[in-house]
Amino acid sequence: MKQMKLFLGPQHPGMHGNASVHLFVDGDIIKRSYLLPGMLHRGFEKAMERKLWVNNISLIPRVCVPEPDINEMAYAQGVEKLLKLEVPERAHWIRMIMLELARISAHLMSYGGLGGPTGHYTLMYHAHADRNSILDIFEKISGARVYHQYIVIGGVRQDLPKGIEKDINAFLDDLESRYIEYRDLGIENPSVVARIKDTIMLPEEVVWELGVTGIGMRSAVGKPYDLRKVMPYARYDQVEFEVPTSTYSDARSRVDIKLKELVQSISIIRQCLKKMPEGPVRVKPSRGQSMRWTVPKGYVYSPVESSRGEFGYYMVSDGGTNPYRIGVRGASYPQGLLGIEKYMPGTRIDDCALWVDTMGICSPEIDR
C-alpha cells in the first residue's frame, strides 16, 4: 500500500502547542515519524546574553509556557550558586509552596489534556476549572496569573499576603475531596481505559537510551528517581513525601503516577504552611548597584524537578554584568525529538497524540 504523509499539529486537539509531528502512515500504522520544532523559536538563549542578570527574570518564565515557575527556580538557584549567596529560610519555604502549586496546576492541565486525544472533554473542563483556582491564588500572591516573576535571585519578590493560608487550604481541601471523582472521570473510566491501557509502552532500556527523566522514567524503572529526593534543593529534605513509581509503563500507569503525585504535592504544601518560619524573604545579591551588579566567573548546571522531568539551566559567567552563556535543558527534549523519531513507528496514528500528552512534551522548551 502507498505511504501517506500526515501532519499531527500544530492545530490538533491532541497536540498542545506549536510543534508538528510529521507521520508517514500505511493504513493507520505509522511507518516513519519525526517532530518538526521551530515554530516558536524566539532566540531566548541569545537574548539572555544581551540582558543584565536581573533583567532575565522577566524573560525566563516564557521558556516553558504551561509551567513557568520551574524556570525561575532553576535560574535563581544557578545564579545564587555562582554568587555563593545564602537565601533566607522563609524564602525557601515560600518557593516550595509556589513550585508545588505550579506542579499541581501543570499536572491538572496535562491530565485535562488527556481529554483531547481520548475524546473526553468533560475531564478537560473540570481540570481547567480547578487550575483556574490555582491561578487565582497565584494572582493574590504575585499579582500575575501565569508568568509570576516571583522567585527572584536572593529569595522571593515579596512576602506572602496576609490570609493566603486560608485560601490555599480551602483550595487543597476542595481538590482533595474531588480526587476520587477525578480518577473516575479519567483513568477509571472504562471508555478511556480502553484507549490508554497497554498502549505506547516505554520499556526500561528505552528510558536509558533516550535519557528520559521524570514521570516517564519513574513509571518504567520503579525506583524513586526524583531530584527532590535524590539531591534535595530548597528544603525538600525537611518535608515528608513519597515518590510514586511503577514498573510497567503504559499510558495509564503514567497518568496514574501523575495523579498520585498530585496527592503528594498537596501534602507537601500543607507541611510547608505549618513549618514555615517567620523572617525576611529576600537578600540583595550585591551592595551598591541595584541592577548592574556582576557575578563571579564560573560554570554551573542548575537542575530542578519539573512536572515533566529534570529541567536545568547551564550558566556561564565571565565576571560581567551580563550572562556569558545560558543554555536551557528542556525536560521533554529526549522524548519529544528522539522518542518520536525512534519509538513511534509501529504504533497507530491515535497513539501518537497520547505519547505527546502522557510524556508531557512541551514545544516551547524544545524551541526556546
Added chain:
Amino acid sequence: MTNSMSNIEFVNTLVNKHVKPLVTDIIDQFQVGYVVDQNEIHLLLSALKNEGWIQMSYLSAVDWPEENKFEVVYVIFNWDKPVYIQLRTKIDRTNPSMDSIIQIYPGAKYYERECHEFFGIAFPGNPDYEKQLILEQWDDIPPLRKDFDPQAYSDRKFPQRTYTEDYSVTNNEPSKAEKRKLRKQRAESLKGGKKQ
C-alpha cells in the same frame, strides 16, 4: 552531607584513574566540573557510563572568540550516586569538529544537531547532524556565536519601510487653555438678560 562529599571523592579518584584532568572545580556537594583534552572525552565518557553515569543531561557549547576556541560541554548524571559531572573541552574555532558521542549516549543525537545549528560545530559520526532542525532556511553565521549581531541581522533582513502616506498621529484637539476659553465664551453666550 558526608555521604555526598564522599561521592565527589569517589568521582575524583575515578576520573583521575582514567585521565589527567587539566582543571577540576568542585561546584557544590552534587556537582563537579572537569576540563579534559579533546581526545580523552570519549574514553572518559564510556568509563563513567560503565560506573553508573547513564543519563546524559545536556550537551552544548560556549564560544570564546578571544582564544579562538569553542568549549564543548557534556553534563552527565548518576541517579544512585547523585553527582552531576560537567566535562568541558576546548576545540579549535576554525573548522570546529568534535567526534559524535551517540555510540555511547544515543540520546545525544538531537543535542548535537542543535549544537551544529547554533554554533556550526561538526559532529562526524552522527548520521544527520547537518540537517536543519529549528532554524528554517538560515542564511547567516550560526546565531549563538559571539560575533553574530542580532540587531544587524534584523536590520538587514527586515529593512525599514518607506510609507507613501503620512500615518503619523497628529493631535488636532485644542489645548486646555483654549478649551477653557471656549467654555467661558459659550457660558457667556447662554446668559440671559440684556446683551451689551
